[in-house]
Amino acid sequence: MKSHAATLLAEVRTFRQNHPDVRYVDLIALDLPGHFYGKRYPIEMLEKVAAGSPLKLPQNAVLLGTQGGLFKIGDYCFNDGDPDANRRLVPGTLKPVNWESQPLGQMLITSDGTEAPIEFEPREVLAKVLERLHHKGIHPVVAFELEFYLFDKKLDNGLPQFARDPLSDDADDQPNLHIERLSRFSEVLDDMAQTAKDQGIDITVITAELGPGQFEINFGHQGDGLCAADWAALFCRSTRGVALKHGYRASFMAKPYLQFPGSGMHVHVSLYDGAGNNLLAAHQQQPLRHAVAGCLELLPHCMPIFSPNHNAFRRLGGTVNAATRACWGFEDRDACVRVPESDPRNLRIEHRLASADANPYLVLAAILVGLEHGLDAKQEPIPPLNEDRASGTDFPVEMLDAVRAMQHQAVVRDKLGAEFVDVYCENKRQDHLAFQQEIHAREYRWFL
Template identity: 30%
Template structure:
């Protein structure tokens, strides 16, 4: 009996949600009775879902004619026995199982975000290195919103009142939503998610969940599952949980901060620290690679038009790739820690980023720095918000243009993945530009 079959029998599972992550991070797939799932040992899905936009649209055929089979054939989806989780909110005993995707020849499909992360992890394994990551997920709780033209509002807590003002790290403000978080924690425990701490963030009804450090692929799976879990827990309590990067005007954005370190696969020692506790040359090169390449692949961390609203001035988010020790105004922060825990925090990814893609991109930038011996700038002292030497692209359009020209990254991620990703994001951007906003109606309708 294999691991999946044993899990399904132990939990008396009657339905299986077979899922893969698309480029946006949406879980797509099929729901099957357990008997059918076990008899087929997987599923088939159209290749084209990997080029589906967040609006449900597809890239034009003349753009991706050579990225996927023109007949829109099926890809073969195989379950990963390390990617099986319960669905605690389901009425019937249900499991969700993450699948990997392959072509008809059994080769991993390049457009798959999960396959892309696996490719980057193999680069590290070939060097005898093992990355560790710890995501920090920020999100907002809001009132249910049925009209997308209306701004989001803070939800009503146990006191019967809406939260007002900034409540950073307030225990009482977080406790306003105790019943919701009790369900969330119970469900995450049932799924075996490696949650660490819950804090109230700076924004009104903005929260943060931290994960314990671990294997990047396992943590990316967990973030995918957690986002589904958090949204379901919120719906049960008649509120909404959103991972938009900038959901509310004049409130801070939501990030997916990524703590990352590298250990020697044989010795288990942290290669970012010297024996005396100082930063190793490899660590400095890792930082140099982040500084050099993050501006070239920013759409992998900030994938949506809304993502770039988080980078506006005075939004509490870093707008550069400066680095510093214990400096949260820099895009790259080195927390004060013991030598074995020496790590870098990448503060640039948004909560809306696909976890597989963001983790892979972050590790790739650091990897290129180490293998190419890229030296970092001097660490920044004081506030880095106003520094302009290492600023990021200001819009999704300009960021996509820079990514399109970065041959170093394309040579590793693959030309097909980069072309497909950029094409999908341009489709989404064009759809966005067709919508007339409330700002335009308010200030232009009777004024121009």
């Protein structure tokens, strides 16, 4: 069997053979808000890294705020000397970038699996949750669904404009679910799908959603939770790039229009034992009920993950299929936790609360922790919406309330890591306060 270094080196050399015109590769990872950071490496230096040379980036790059600034979080950033931390290359993720003007490659990097992982790195947080579940004999299978909007490339005084119909050059300003929209925008959508496949992402269904210029992409079910989250992260990056190439602007912003549906990140999760048996389907589906109860119990304490910014909270209780309370139901899209109709082999939950711009590693980690807690506690859930349309428990709908609910919840701190929870909550608190440090025109209209 090849060593880890030999496998990586073979991957890099094969890439160079297949793409001789590529001179640079972007080494990238997600920070806490879900943005990529990294470095652009000459391809020959990447061979050295693959062979075992150190790969170091500032530890505090993970702590960047939404606008890229650093916040004082404990001793991080300003009292720690801004140290470097080791990263490693993620095997299988070296792929060509075809949306840039010049030939380029990209590859994921992470601190998980290094000698000293960064406790608050999103991929490391998910890796620890998955490792604990595997030790318990629980093997998740995951599929993400992402909604996004297409806008015109040019903004109007900073505001988005409806995407132009390429056939009529009219604004695509009518909300609909028509299949014809897929045909009208087929050139850019086909390029998005093919680019995703070139990145190794298993794209399945494409849907024209209800909002004007809104679409949804489904990914295949994946038995490697880290890989499933990688796909969601990489899809967002490639989709934005492809849209710009075609004269559009693609956005995963949670609520770009108040009058139209927001964009969500739906996550399907099923759980299997080592023999491939669906754990949720055992004993007349009693574990499914326990898992749902755990998800609903922890959901109000994970809201800064599911709604990671001011705009994401605007999506909750929106025009369609966005819950205002922690609730569940069978085949019910108004529920936060939906149980789709399926046979026992494929029984799963669909977690529908997270916004499309949430961090996929942290969203999946939070969902799995809820399922794990439910299986351990073995409690019955509240009635499903199918039995009681008023069923549900409240969750925070403002960021500062959400941060307070998350920071001191014992199970969340234990299962996601106390250091991560403290760092993440302070990052969200500081981001929210920074957002408030600007006077908008509406304030002058109201109060001048």
